[in-house]
Amino acid sequence: MKHEPKKISKIVDEILTYFLYHYGTRAEIVVEPEPGRYTIRFRFADVEMTDEEFELLSERLVVRRQPELEDYYWQLAGEVEDNSEISLVGMMCDSIELDREGESISLVLVRKV
Secondary structure, eight states, rough: OSHHHHHHHHHHHHHHHHHHHHHHHEEEEEEEEEEEEEEOOOOESSSSHHHHHHHHHHHHHOOOOOOHHOOOOOOOOOOOOHHHHHHHHHHSEEEEEEEEEEEEEEEEEEEEO
């Protein structure tokens, strides 16, 4: 995956798959290509998530970006129904904002190119 649009698509796919699989939620997604970066905004509604699940999601997403591992790990991960891909998403992003208001969750990811 040498091209940024493919990496952005993979990030969107992994986050959307996670929320659909675990919570069967409605989703709004906006991808904003900007000079030098991409901003990806998600808004999920009707998410019945416990405080513990939210904290675990936050811990898995908020990891330091590791560009040297991006291509290698995506090829190994495949389609698995656990949470390992969420950590990979965190490794591909420069900043992550995760907020929760009741049963709504918003997530903003920024990836610099």
